Amino acid sequence: MDKSVSPLGVNRPIRALLTMLSVSAITASVVVGSSPAFGNEGRAAARVDIVVQGGGIVDPADVTELSVILRADETGLLGAGEIVLRLTESRFTSEEQIRRFLAGESNPVFSEVATAQTPDVPQLESRELPLALGADLWDFRLPKDEPTNSSEPPRRQAGVFGIEVTYSHPSNMTPALRKLAGRQVIVVIPEDLVIPRANIAPIVTLTTAADGGVTLRPEELQALTIAGGAVDVVTAAVRTHPATIAIDSRITASITALGDQAPPESLAWASALGTVGLAQFGLPWADADPLGSLEIDTLTYARLGEYPWIHGDAVTNDDLETLATRSASAVLVSSNSIPSDRAVVTIGQARVIRVDAQLSALATDALQAPTPLEAEADMQRAQGLIAYRALTGNQEILIFSTGRLPATAIAPRIDAVLGRLVSMPVSNSVAVPLTVAPTEILTSVLGTANPRxxxxxxxxxxxxxxxxxxxxxxxxxxxxxxxxxxxxxxxxxxxxxxxxxxxxxxxxxxxxxxxxxxxNSVRIEQGSAITVLSDQTSLPVTVVNNLPSDVVVILAVRPTTGILAVETPHVRLTIPPGDAMRALIPVQSLANGTVPVEFALFSAGGEPVGETVTIPVTIRAGWEGIISIGLAVVVGGTFAFGLIRAIQRRRGDQRATASGDEVSA
The missing domain is CATH 1.20.1270 (Substrate Binding Domain Of Dnak; Chain:A; Domain 2)
Structure with missing residues (x-):
């Protein structure tokens, strides 16, 4: 069993100094790292954590090397204080004990095994403190079994133990930073002991950011699938470290929609997708919540796939029945909602696949950890759960997710984390049992309601x-x-x-x-004020249709006062796609003045369409005749004046001609 190499690259050469200064029950040796490691802001809460050198699995005959990690967040400095290391008195006797220990829900019997002083940790920096624990710690914790054959030497047992580290500095300015605690598990397996491997089935989700709700543009697809792009990196990781892959239908639908116009990189990626992973299943658009989709799906549009995967823990028996009737071959449900450790169970008519919530959270934490060392700490906690199943011979498959996050978020570390998971000495990576028959029948789920x-x-x-x-x-x-x-x-x-x-x-x-x-794609255009000069006229109204289909609307016209009467207050209009229609509404003026007239659109069923438009109409009833007479007088006067002038000019010309004749005579 190789326990000297960690796939996340966190092991260090054995330090001679640590070996010489190995501690037993209550002593410790401490070496402060000389160079700080900077964390990013992705998971920036101040914390103290533990990494067991050698990949988290130790031989009880060897010195156990540890690294305690102290990280300060943006709230301030972690002052020089004290760390105390405590180890459980006995090994865990159930998987539930390990889960409760890691969740901070139990307080087993501990023994203090080391103390040390810490340096100052500046804001947003971290420090690593190497420690070493002596082999004699395991003498009474893992006694040797008496052999059945007297010729065989006694053999030491294996086990999973819990270790807790606390940091304290009462003078820190921020109260929350005065005491921090972290928990880890140590898997202790004698070198000559051969144990079976536990079956694990990691699911890698291949999704993209859900902004816009539209298909991906060619340039977006190219950026994702080009060599070194997020989708390409995640796919390559699954190809190298076999796992089950869940694929966002938005990616494949975008490539299908573009057809031959899709980027060559995307077409090449899609053509090779069928050979990736131990198993595959599709996700709804952008990995949408199946139950939320059902809640808003008034037209039965939701395409939830053959294996809908519930978000969170909120699910009921009725939800499972609904999904089963919507052609779901199996429903993936959080282990927090399943009162069983079996991988596949039956609840009502639904076949349910149990997805381990705690392992999923640990894998997600590892993907988002600020440093590889902290990612390794998360992986070792996951390894403790897997190792217990291996030590007890439990062959039920542990199914879990590596983070339901966009490919861009998991790409930087997916290869390291997935490689670490599938190469654990205690694990055997298998496909998610999508088609395997259930091994237990349950009466109900333990689901809770979603938050308000x-x-x-x-x-x-x-x-x-x-x-x-x-x-x-x-x-x-x-x-x-x-x-x-x-x-x-x-x-x-x-x-x-x-x-x-x-x-x-x-x-x-x-x-x-x-x-x-x-x-607002079907709307009334806001017109300018209208002036009415006669008792009867028509009001012009323009209705625009920007939809790609004919629309039928009812145009309703309502004057807000009684000085204007509408002869046809409701007019049915059929408007071609991408066009506009001008309607003339007959009206009759009853008095002079200004009246706001409301124009509104309704569907045939009476539902309002768009916004109501109000146009002021000014009425000058009776002025039409006066203006006409005035115009007639002006026109007639102008004509008469011109006629008189023409007659006078002609007479003048005649007199001038007559005078000329007389002079000549």
Whole structure:
């Protein structure tokens, strides 16, 4: 069993100094790292953690080397203080004990095994403190079994132990930084002991950011699938370290929609996708929450795939029944909702695949850890759970996710983390049992309700979608007008928003604005003020249709006062796609003055369409005759004046001619 190399690159050469200064029950040796390691802000909370050298599996006959990691966050300095290391008195006797220990929900019996002083840790920096524990710690914790054959030497047992480190400095300025604690597990296996491997089935999700709810543009696809792009890197990791891959349908649908116009890199990636991984299954658009999608899906548009994967722990028996009737071959559900450790169970009519929530969280933490050393700490906690199953011979498959995050978020470390998982000396990577028969029948899930804020958000998304659907009923092809908008709302329920709440808030505002624009695609143009000079006339109104389909609307005209009467207050209009129609509304003026007239559109069912437009109409009833007479007088006077002038000019010419004749005579 090779326990000297860690795939995350955190092992160091054995230090002679540490070997000489190995500690037993209550002594410790400490060497402070000379150069600081800087963490990023992705998981920047101050913490203290432990990494066991040699990959987390130790031989009880050897010195156990540890590294204690202290990291300060943006809240301030971790002053020079004290760390205390405590080891459980006995090995864990159940998997549940390990889970509760790592979650901080139990306090087993500890013994103090080391203390040390720590240096100052400046803000946003970390320090590593190497420690060494003597082999005699395991003498009473792992006694040797008496051999059944007297000719054989006694053999030491194996076990999984818990270790806790606490940092304290009462004078730190920030109260939360005065005491920190971290927990780790140590797997102790004698070198000559051969143990079986536990079956694990990691799921790598291949998703993209869900912004816009539209297919990816060619340049986006190229950036993702080009050599070194996020999707290419994640795919290569799964090809190197076999696992099950779950593929976002937005990626494949985008390539399909572009066809031959898709980037060559994307076409090459898609053509080789079928050979990647131990198994594959599709995810809904942007890995949208299946139950949230069902909640807003008033037109049965949701394509949840053959293996819908529930977000979080909120699920009921009725939800499972609904998914089963929607052609789900199996439903992936969090272990927090399944009262069993079996990989595949039956609940009602649904076949349920158990996804281990704690292992999924540890793998996700490793992918987002600021440094490789802290990622290794997360992996060793996961290894402790896997090792216990190996030591007890439990062959049930441990299914877990490596983080339901966009490919861009997991690409930097997916190869190292996935490689670490599948190469553990205690693990055997297998495919997710998508088609395996259940091994247990359960009566119910343990699911809880989603938080109130999430339920309210889903309700608001549904209301927005329903408003768009209602608006689309004015089109001759309502489904064609609204179908392309479904993914816009489904994308709001994407798993990729979990780590980006600010991005979701921005996307929600965009969705509301986009909905307003969509519902304003059929509208009344805001005209200028109208002046009416006769008792009876027509008001001109222009209605625009920007939808790709004919629309039928009812134009309603309502004067706000009684000085104007509308002969036909409701006019049915059919407007061609991408066109505008000018309607003339007959009216009769009853008195002079100015009246605001409201113009509104309604569907055939009476639902309002777009916004009401108000146009002021000024009435000058009776002025038409006066103006006509005035114009007639002006025109007639001008004509008469011109005629008189012409006659006078002619007479003048005649007199001038006569005078000339007389002079000549």
């Amino acid at each position: 804020e999430y339920r309210e958000f889903v309700t608001r998304v549904r209301e927005l979608w329903e408003g768009d659907v209602t608006f689309a009923t004015i089109a001759s092809d309502p489904e064609g007008s609204v179908f392309g908008r479904w993914t816009r709302y489904q994308a709001l329920l994407s798993s990729t928003w979990r780590e980006n709440p600010n991005g979701l808030a921005t996307e929600w505002e965009r969705a509301k604005e986009d909905s307003r624009d969509f519902r």
